[in-house]
Amino acid sequence: MYEFKLPDLGEGIHEGEVLKWHVKVGDTIKEDDPLIEVETDKAAVTIPSPRGGIIMTLKGAVGDILNVGDVIVTIEDGSGASVAPAEVPTKTEPIETPVKVETPAPIAPTVETLEVASGRPVPAAPATRRLARELGVNINIIKGTGPAGRVTPEDVKLVASGEVPTTIEPVKKEAATESDSCPIAVTKTPAMSAIPFLDLDPMPDFAKEGPIEIEKLRSIRRKVAHKMTTSKILIPHVVHMDEADVTELDKFRREENARREGRGGKLTLLPFVIKAVIAGLKEYPAFNASIDPFKEEIIYKKYYNVGVAVDSDRGLIVPVIKNADQKSIIQLSDKIVELAEGARDGNINVADLSGGTFTITNIGPIGGTGFAAAINYPEAAILGLARAQDKPVVRNGEIVIRKMLPISLSFDHRIADGADAARMVSGIIKRLSDPYTLLLEI
């Protein structure tokens, strides 16, 4: 009998929602046959069977949340005694990170996922356990820094801040969706905050005012909520805005599309913007960095992995183009199409969803004259593109019509200052305004 545990699904992922079972109890399957489709915070993944045999048990119905390390399937493969599968790593390393900064780690709690279900509860004082509940941290996955692994209030706060190699599970609260008669019982208690003036009042009883519908915060929506709260509370955002004259670039792009008619995907402005951004990041490395507030260090990344925000049916997904600096415009264009399609179909590699160093978000196709994007934590900046439009502008004392692209750079003011951002944006604008300059740098 072989017990198959839900394997590690990638960086920071510790649970997944069952989308579909490809097998049922009693089925005979071959090795590598598809077993289950699981939706994680980042993507839907199909997990193949590691063994051939007869399915004896399945855990979890469609919609259930499975934890990494849970036995999800037992397969009768004639091996007799139950065999422990290869150990699932308890901490995940960032994927494809060429540079690893070697610094002595400060004493910090570590987070483990495996012992959650079976192990005895961690040693921690009742007040510490309550703190963990209030901060939405599952205390039983924390390995504390106190004697005998006792979890201290500081450990809980550190894990809650997200600064520990994190596989934090938010406390699962049983939501009573079927019972509208007692909305009070399901609302989450306001968290105590250590930030002055930040007192969170409990949610009002909306049902008193009119009919409501309750949906569980799950999967991508929950991940976005988590990341955006971290981003907006932790990062002092400043937004610098400007317009790029993309008349020439747009002309070039259209001509090129006409010339390439029928070959490959349509060339958009985005790959050019990526190129212009990378040139800027090389000049102003602060925008490709991350800040470690605990060690008080700035980590400059010498690789350029550019994330592109994609609006999918399942919510916001940010596929990452790895080593975008080493790709041509055409390669970038193809990669964007491939990743965006994958993201929309829910069919994307988890590795393609992490490891970004800078993000670009393009609201242009939908519309808008400008917006202030939220930084994709723990990156240092995000570039927002609004809709490129023909506008009357003044050139050499005359009003002319030019195609103007509004861009905004939201950046972390801890790492960079306004002047840096203005220079960075000016550089991007210059390159986008003059495609020939841009081409020289490729």
Next chain:
Amino acid sequence: MVMGSLTQDAEVVVIGAGPGGYVAAIRLADLGKEVVLVEESEDLGGVCLREGCIPSKVLINVVDMGNSAVDARKMGLNVGEVSYDLDKLRKWTGSVVDGLTKGVRMLLEKRGVEIVHGRAQFVNNNTISVDGGKVKLNFKHAVIATGSRINELPSAYDLPLWSSSEALKLPEVPKRLVVVGGGYIGLEMGLVYAGLGSKVTMVEFSERLLLGADPDLAGVMIKHCEQRMDRILTESRVEKVEKSGDGYAVTVSHKGENEVIECDQVLVAIGRKPNTDNLGLENTDVKIIDHGLIDVDVHNRTSVPNIYAIGDVVRGPALAHKASREAKVVAEIIADHQAEFDNRAIPAVVFTDPEIAWTGLTEREAHDQGISYKLGKFPLRALGRARTMGRTDGMVKILSDPETNLVLGVGMVGPHVSEMISEATLALEMGATLEDLMVTIHPHPTISESIMEAAEVAAGSAVHIIAPK
């Protein structure tokens, strides 16, 4: 609220006014909830207060004093024949219970908790009726805290045998008393009646008395029982009980052989069962699991999200202090706090002579679950305070994690251990290590020093005993 057949709205209905229910009602009221408490009996406090924990401790205390007085003769105390005035004893017990019951009512009324007397029945997931419709309450939340009742001996339903409830009323002191069941209730009551002068025969189905306690702890107490009781029959089963003259003939089988024991009264103490029948739960979606227990999650929420259940009607030991803690958790959850029954240990105390108490992991559980541990055992005969009292039978033992020295469990037998177990439970809740117990100054001379000493034994650095090499 208006009495009558009108249906009233109630924010929270608590059913049962025992140590689960009344605590829940008080805490809910303090958290700003409107609470209606429904109790079948005229007196509040539940079995614990009226016919359990409290009256039994009154009797145990008196009998202990009598026994101590007799024991003290050898120490120089001149005391004549010790005898008991049953009338006074009944009155004293009644006054203690009355005082506490009234106290509970006062605590509830001061907080504006509305008390409705009658039997509650669920009509559906949101409504109960009291006394067949005298009052109907539409509730937002309900807390089931109806407790448990005594199991009867199936072979003697129609005979007026004693349960612990009758025994606590002291109807008489039978010359010969057969106690069926060697758990904590049978032992406590058996020792009370032995002290009052009954010749007690204990009949226990399993291989020893107080099977829930580790054998070394139970052993010390059993030795005392052997001195105080007439006979102790283990691995024995009551086959039938018949009327015999003014008393009873109890047929007991032991390894296939029957014996008939003549006695004047039989006390049946063979466990309790949850009061979940006759509650109308079949009209709700509340799920019942084995033995009539209500299925609940870590928040003590039943399968109906706005109905909670606490105490003896849910899994876990049927103990008042567990019910009270669950009551507070549930009250906080209903009031929207982030609470959870995440207690690491529920202490167990047996008020025998000597007392037994344990908390956290027992040795038996450690063996059953394959948990390795380091044991530190400190005998009371090495303790000054125990010598001064002439009470040297007993010990404190500590189970700790062999690698981290984390305290995993503590067991005790001896005088005052019912009080001392709280220190050990605090240690478990706080995640204390042996060192924490060792460096904490314990006042001298006290029995509580034995906790510190046992921790030292476990850590291999005991002052007051010679460690075996």
